Amino acid sequence: MKDVLPVHRPExxxxxQPYYLSFSRRVIIGMFTAAIxxxxxxxxxxxxxxxxxKRIALAYLAALAFVLSISLGSLFFTLIQHLTRAGWAVLIRxxxxxxxxxxxxxxxxxxxxxWSAYSGSQSIYPWATGVSVPELVSHVEGQxxxxxxxxxxxxxxxxxALTASKTPWxxxxxxxxxxxxxxxxxxxxxxxxxxxxxxxxxQGGIASTLSMERWAGxxxxxxxxSLTFASFDLLMSLDPHWYSTIFGVxxxxxxxxxxxxxxxxxxxxxSHLAIMPVQISSxxxxxLGRLLFAFIFFWGYIAFSQYMLLWYANIPETTRWWxxxxxxxxxxxxxxxxxxxxxxALGHFVIPFLGLMSRHVKDHRKAMMFWTIWILVMHYLxxxxxxxxxxxxxxxxxxxxxxxxxxxxxIYAIGASFFATRTSxxxxxxxxxxxxxxxxxxx
Amino acid sequence: xxxxxxxxxxxxxxxxxxxxxxxxxxxxxxxxxxxxxxxxEQIRDAGYMSWDVHSPIPIHHINHAMGLRPTxxxxxxxxxxxxxxxxxxVLTWWMNATTVPGISPSVQGYEFLVSGKPIYSWQANxxxxxxxxxxxxxxxxLLGLLxxxxxxxxxxxxxxxxxxxxxxxxxxxxxxxxxxxxxxLARTTSLLRAQHPTAIELVTE
Numbered sequence: 001m002k003d004v005l006p007v008h009r010p011e012x013x014x015x016x017q018p019y020y021l022s023f024s025r026r027v028i029i030g031m032f033t034a035a036i037x038x039x040x041x042x043x044x045x046x047x048x049x050x051x052x053x054k055r056i057a058l059a060y061l062a063a064l065a066f067v068l069s070i071s072l073g074s075l076f077f078t079l080i081q082h083l084t085r086a087g088w089a090v091l092i093r094x095x096x097x098x099x100x101x102x103x104x105x106x107x108x109x110x111x112x113x114x115w116s117a118y119s120g121s122q123s124i125y126p127w128a129t130g131v132s133v134p135e136l137v138s139h140v141e142g143q144x145x146x147x148x149x150x151x152x153x154x155x156x157x158x159x160x161a162l163t164a165s166k167t168p169w170x171x172x173x174x175x176x177x178x179x180x181x182x183x184x185x186x187x188x189x190x191x192x193x194x195x196x197x198x199x200x201x202x203q204g205g206i207a208s209t210l211s212m213e214r215w216a217g218x219x220x221x222x223x224x225x226s227l228t229f230a231s232f233d234l235l236m237s238l239d240p241h242w243y244s245t246i247f248g249v250x251x252x253x254x255x256x257x258x259x260x261x262x263x264x265x266x267x268x269x270x271s272h273l274a275i276m277p278v279q280i281s282s283x284x285x286x287x288l289g290r291l292l293f294a295f296i297f298f299w300g301y302i303a304f305s306q307y308m309l310l311w312y313a314n315i316p317e318t319t320r321w322w323x324x325x326x327x328x329x330x331x332x333x334x335x336x337x338x339x340x341x342x343x344x345a346l347g348h349f350v351i352p353f354l355g356l357m358s359r360h361v362k363d364h365r366k367a368m369m370f371w372t373i374w375i376l377v378m379h380y381l382x383x384x385x386x387x388x389x390x391x392x393x394x395x396x397x398x399x400x401x402x403x404x405x406x407x408x409x410x411i412y413a414i415g416a417s418f419f420a421t422r423t424s425x426x427x428x429x430x431x432x433x434x435x436x437x438x439x440x441x442x443x
Numbered sequence: 444x445x446x447x448x449x450x451x452x453x454x455x456x457x458x459x460x461x462x463x464x465x466x467x468x469x470x471x472x473x474x475x476x477x478x479x480x481x482x483x484e485q486i487r488d489a490g491y492m493s494w495d496v497h498s499p500i501p502i503h504h505i506n507h508a509m510g511l512r513p514t515x516x517x518x519x520x521x522x523x524x525x526x527x528x529x530x531x532x533v534l535t536w537w538m539n540a541t542t543v544p545g546i547s548p549s550v551q552g553y554e555f556l557v558s559g560k561p562i563y564s565w566q567a568n569x570x571x572x573x574x575x576x577x578x579x580x581x582x583x584x585l586l587g588l589l590x591x592x593x594x595x596x597x598x599x600x601x602x603x604x605x606x607x608x609x610x611x612x613x614x615x616x617x618x619x620x621x622x623x624x625x626x627x628l629a630r631t632t633s634l635l636r637a638q639h640p641t642a643i644e645l646v647t648e
Contacts, residue, residue, distance in 0.1 A: 359517075
């Protein structure tokens, strides 16, 4: 077996001890309160605002896409470890496995979205109605203020001939089936890795490691395809006319940034509370920071690529999406969404890119805590900017958005703590744990 | 560099001498990473500056054991990257968005309207700026790396020692150069001997 697993004996092997998290009653009550308060405030606000049901549905979708991206990013982190047979991250991979496992919770949270599309509601997806053209034009005209000079931009939300031509793909029952398949794939992969990883703790040996490595390749292929199509279905089809072939990669870049941030943040918090039997070393911190840094640049690179190609081609079907999101400086098309766009370009790319560049920042635990939280906020803003401009042509941020974010994150946290308490936070049975614990880079 | 105590005649009898010229460096050979790390710490603490550890494999924390300061290479990369970005910016602007009357056509810009976009469209130029940034940073890193390591070095007296060549295969070497102000043939030899190397050699110019 020497050929299969790297034999590396650290100089001072201190084998990590298992550690089981437990959440105090206060934390659990806090999570439930957040979820309930969020739900009540969002629902209450929705009934007060004009067009509130559409607004809360879109806000809920943005929040759902946020927690989904954290789970998928964590799943990606778990998969690449096994795909590349990486030893360094063995010690720190448990939070990622837990959050990946939490796709089950996201699946439950996605039921309202699926139900909305399945029942043919107009609230989220314009294609879901399937009604004939004249009926809908009047509906859209009523929905947007006729005095609004920018109302014509929202013409894409009509169920017109172009949208109708896409119904073989974009129809309620096939959509429901597809979303179900995506979650089936993600939950299957996540639980395979969660259970095999946990098996190692109890049984040891290397059979589970080998089996996890063997399935990493097919899993990551399935993961890439399902993530791409899920982003098309959940987010891109908000504007059924619009298409961008890079959109799946764009959402994936956000997933990676969000997932890595959450992994790093969980370790920083666990270290800060000083309850873990092992300390995450500076080398681990730096490596995770580097991964995060790389994917922040990757996100910027992909986001710009998507923008530049559509800007260059200048095709009406594809530029409308940008005009609605504030990217146009043409007369009558400017909107406050442009502010969000500028904040994203700076806050999601330029500022963290410069901020995380230094090795000393990646070493500094407080600084990294700040940056991971910063990036998570920006990542939510990214998804908010993808979804909410479909609601109206000026920034809409208030109780419905905050409430649904609180609701979704609260339930997500409850799900995550459920899985987190069912496994040791240190994968003690992994054959590579001594090597990982002794990780040190040349600096 | 040379003084009477470093004369080649004062070489201890158990130290092999390569060549006949002025002393160039003392080589101590070690068999394990642990030994060479410990020895490096002693030589660092003795205040030597012009010395090096040669190893066939990367040794973690050798920089601490040798007391090396962090490399300035990242700063060289950063400066070159910024220079490349500025170069790309000026290049695209000059070539696509300027016309200066009266200058030679070989350096003249050409305002070419592409699909109705503004003459200077930053969107279209970002890829160029990005590429020149990466190109300059990469070339700067490579040249900086070579420069900091004083490469290419076409002749090195150490290569004359057959024993030293094993530092690319299965031995660890500590080399203290004679140009070091602390270098004194007798004292340095005894310091090296105290680290229990498997052999000590003197290489001359």
